[in-house]
Amino acid sequence: MACGYCYTHDGCVFKDDANELAEKLEKSDGLLIAAPVYYGSANGSVISLLDRMFYSSHFDKRFKVGAAFAVARRAGTTATFDELNKYFTINQMPIASGRYWNNGFGREKEQISEDEEGLQNARIVARNMVFLMRSIALGKEKYGLPEKEEIKFTHFIK
Numbered sequence: 001m002a003c004g005y006c007y008t009h010d011g012c013v014f015k016d017d018a019n020e021l022a023e024k025l026e027k028s029d030g031l032l033i034a035a036p037v038y039y040g041s042a043n044g045s046v047i048s049l050l051d052r053m054f055y056s057s058h059f060d061k062r063f064k065v066g067a068a069f070a071v072a073r074r075a076g077t078t079a080t081f082d083e084l085n086k087y088f089t090i091n092q093m094p095i096a097s098g099r100y101w102n103n104g105f106g107r108e109k110e111q112i113s114e115d116e117e118g119l120q121n122a123r124i125v126a127r128n129m130v131f132l133m134r135s136i137a138l139g140k141e142k143y144g145l146p147e148k149e150e151i152k153f154t155h156f157i158k
């Protein structure tokens, strides 16, 4: 509802998972999001959570590592993967990638255990994510974070 409460208070006006997730992310070096595909995109509840969590939290998210996974019965994983990665790429969060566009296939619980390639890719992404988080921690110690600019916020409505 874009009430702007979070600009004058700590967190979202609705006291729920979005605030809890923000608190956890502030203390973390990375964020891994996994979502099922519903009608060719991420399921609605994960998008609502992420919209509210990213919008209502104002701590520095730069260089927290992101990784996204999409799970479907058959189709829509690449669109979902792109959709989820957008939260990272608007927040200066580097992405841990794998050797495919992170997906897994299964309709029912446990079916994904038969997706050997999907599981292998998940292991690769997990290792890459840990490596990146450790490397960034060392880089922060040695070089500090890059200079931060005051954000320009323009619009083109005349």
Ligand SMILES: Cc1cc2nc3c(=O)[nH]c(=O)nc-3n(C[C@H](O)[C@H](O)[C@H](O)COP(=O)(O)O)c2cc1C
Pocket: 036, 037, 038, 039, 040, 041, 071, 072, 073, 074, 075, 076, 106, 107, 108
């Ligand atoms: C409302 C709904 C929409 C779905 N849409 C798709 C879809 O577009 N493509 C697809 O491959 N699977 C689709 N599925 C199947 C789910 O992606 C799949 O069953 C997934 O594993 C469900 O995860 P969940 O049990 O955590 O919701 C859909 C399932 C539901 C319930």
